[in-house]
Amino acid sequence: MQIELKQPVLQKNDAMAQQLRELFAQHHVFVLDLLASPGSGKTSTILATIDALRDEFNIAVIEGDIAGSVDAKKIKDQGIPAVQINTGGACHLEADMIKRAVDVLDLKRLDLIIIENVGNLVCPTDFDLGENAKAMILSVPEGDDKPLKYPGVFQVSQAIILNKVDTMPVFNFDEEAFNASIKQLNPTASVFRIAATNGFGVEAWADWLREKIHAIQ
Amino acid sequence: MHELGIINGVLDASKKAAVDAGATKLVAVSLSYGEMTEVIEDALRFAFEALTEDDPFLKGATLNLNIIKPKSRCLDCGHEFEHDRFHVCCPQCESPMTQLLCGREMNIDSIEVETPEEGDNKANR
Numbered sequence: 001m002q003i004e005l006k007q008p009v010l011q012k013n014d015a016m017a018q019q020l021r022e023l024f025a026q027h028h029v030f031v032l033d034l035l036a037s038p039g040s041g042k043t044s045t046i047l048a049t050i051d052a053l054r055d056e057f058n059i060a061v062i063e064g065d066i067a068g069s070v071d072a073k074k075i076k077d078q079g080i081p082a083v084q085i086n087t088g089g090a091c092h093l094e095a096d097m098i099k100r101a102v103d104v105l106d107l108k109r110l111d112l113i114i115i116e117n118v119g120n121l122v123c124p125t126d127f128d129l130g131e132n133a134k135a136m137i138l139s140v141p142e143g144d145d146k147p148l149k150y151p152g153v154f155q156v157s158q159a160i161i162l163n164k165v166d167t168m169p170v171f172n173f174d175e176e177a178f179n180a181s182i183k184q185l186n187p188t189a190s191v192f193r194i195a196a197t198n199g200f201g202v203e204a205w206a207d208w209l210r211e212k213i214h215a216i217q
Numbered sequence: 218m219h220e221l222g223i224i225n226g227v228l229d230a231s232k233k234a235a236v237d238a239g240a241t242k243l244v245a246v247s248l249s250y251g252e253m254t255e256v257i258e259d260a261l262r263f264a265f266e267a268l269t270e271d272d273p274f275l276k277g278a279t280l281n282l283n284i285i286k287p288k289s290r291c292l293d294c295g296h297e298f299e300h301d302r303f304h305v306c307c308p309q310c311e312s313p314m315t316q317l318l319c320g321r322e323m324n325i326d327s328i329e330v331e332t333p334e335e336g337d338n339k340a341n342r
Contacts (some may be wrong), residue, residue, distance in 0.1 A: 002329050003238055009227055009248065092219055122255045123219035126323070143341040151302045152255045184303055187313025 007173040015128060016095035020102065020130025027107040030213040031115065033129050036137035038119030041163040043071045044196040045137055046114055050080055051199075052206035057111035057182060057213060058158045062101045064118045073115060078090055079164050081105060092123035114214055121150040133212060135159040147181035154182060159190045159208060166195040220260035222312045223323070224268055228275060235274075240330030242274060247281040247327045251320035252302055258282060287320025 004118040008014055024031050025183060036042045050059055063071045067086050075082035083101040083197065085093060105113070115131065117124040136157040138146055141164060147154045154160060160182060168175070190208055194201035227246060235243050246265075250256050262280060269275040290297045291307035292314040297306065306313050 001238070001240070001332050001335065002327055003234055004327045005230070005234055005325045006327075007230065007325050009223055009250075009325055010228060011230070052337055073341075090219075090222065094222075125255045126219065148303070152253065155253065155305070183313075186304065 001127050012125070013095045016099060017128035017130040020095060020098060023107070024113075024130060024132070025216070027110070027214070029107055029110045030209075030216050031129070031131040032209070033115045033117055033124075033134045034137065035117050035121070035124050035134060035157065036119060036123050037139075037142060040119070040137045040139040040142060041196050042116050042137055043160060044073055044130060045163060045194070046116060047074065047078065048194070048196045048199060048202045049114065049206060049209065050075070050078055052070055052202055053112065053210065054078075054113060055082070056210070058109050059112045059114065060105050060110050062098065062105075062113060062115045064097070064116060066090070066118060082103065091118055091120050092127055093117050093129060094127055098129045111217070112209070116146035116182045121146070121153045125152040125156050133158045134217065137161045137163050138178075139164040140173045141171050143171075144160065144178035144181075147178065147185055151185050154185045154189070157186070157189060157207070159192065160186070161192045161194055161205060162194055163194055165193045166200060220256060221264045221268075223256065224261060224264035228265075228268055230325060232274065235329060235330045238330060238332070240332050241267075242331040243278045243328060243331040244331055245279045246325065247283065247329075248324065249283040249285055249326050250323045251285045253287050253295055253317070253320040254323055258284070258302065259274055280315060283326065285319055285322065288318045289315040289320075290318055291315050 034042055046061060046103050061075045063082055063084045065071060065086060066089055069084040072082040072084035083104055085097050085101055115129060134157050182189060192201055192204055192205040231246050265280040269278050284325055286297050287300050288299050289305060291310060293312035294310040296307055296309040305315055307315055
């Protein structure tokens with residue numbers, strides 16, 4: 001006997017993500033899901049973003065890692081609330097994990113939540129977390145060919161941050177080829193060149209985020 | 218390797234639907250997924266095999282996969298076109314403003330199950 005189901009595979013996740021999206025909207029909180037490889041400078045970028053925006057907005061960070069709480073500690077050291085999620089081996093965050101993290105945050109007083117997803121350019125792409133936008137970081141040492149190897153993550157991201165541009169002279173990074181790939185994969189994405197650890201370019205990125213936050217407030 | 222989690226969810230949903238229909242065994246699951254997702258066919262098949270082999274209700278079930286080609290509509294000239302993962306601009310007017318119509322979905326289309334009556338018929342043959 002055949003039974004028609006016609007249901008999304010990620011129905012459970014999508015339903016929870018929708019519930020979260022409504023919750024965030026109700027509290028006028030902008031949620032950014034930040035994707036990148038391990039070592040691309042996610043935490044440094046978040047710290048630089050916090051620096052640029054903390055005078056205007058109340059910010060919290062949700063840290064997704066397979067294990068440990070090194071990143072959450074770095075954020076908390078800056079006086080910013082941070083919740084660590086340990087996925088225990090899972091390669092991505094799912095909406096119900098975000099729900100548990102959000103339960104311990106005070107949404108009423110927050111303007112911005114940054115979710116640092118697990119370092120991975122593949123799996124997090126397919127999961128809706130109820131965010132307002134996904135953004136991604138590629139760092140110069142990873143190479144200009146990454147958009148051609150991991151097209152999905154470059155396509156779901158509204159903003160693409162090219163980090164560690166100060167190391168460009170050392171690495172053989174073909175920025176022209178990189179830009180051409182982005183134009184092909186995601187022509188409407190905003191691209192920001194930054195060096196998170198020295199603050200270069202962070203202001204333009206922060207401006208983009210500021211505008212997005214204002215738009216939902 | 219998020220395919221393991223995906224197949225786990227697929228089997229949960231499939232088993233529930235099968236049990237609700239009074240089935241005694243799951244025979245097949247048909248899934249559709251778009252080429253723009255990060256799903257790998259081999260990893261799906263591997264996860265399906267691994268997760269069905271120890272459950273008598275699921276053991277031996279087959280996985281049918283239907284891969285959907287991405288298709289977009291140009292928001293400037295209205296042209297609809299199929300494309301690969303890499304080229305999303307309109308081939309007619311080169312506009313970057315295009316809307317994906319399909320290619321990022323992941324759906325359980327249907328399942329095939331064995332019901333007690335079907336089991337009896339087989340036994341009598």
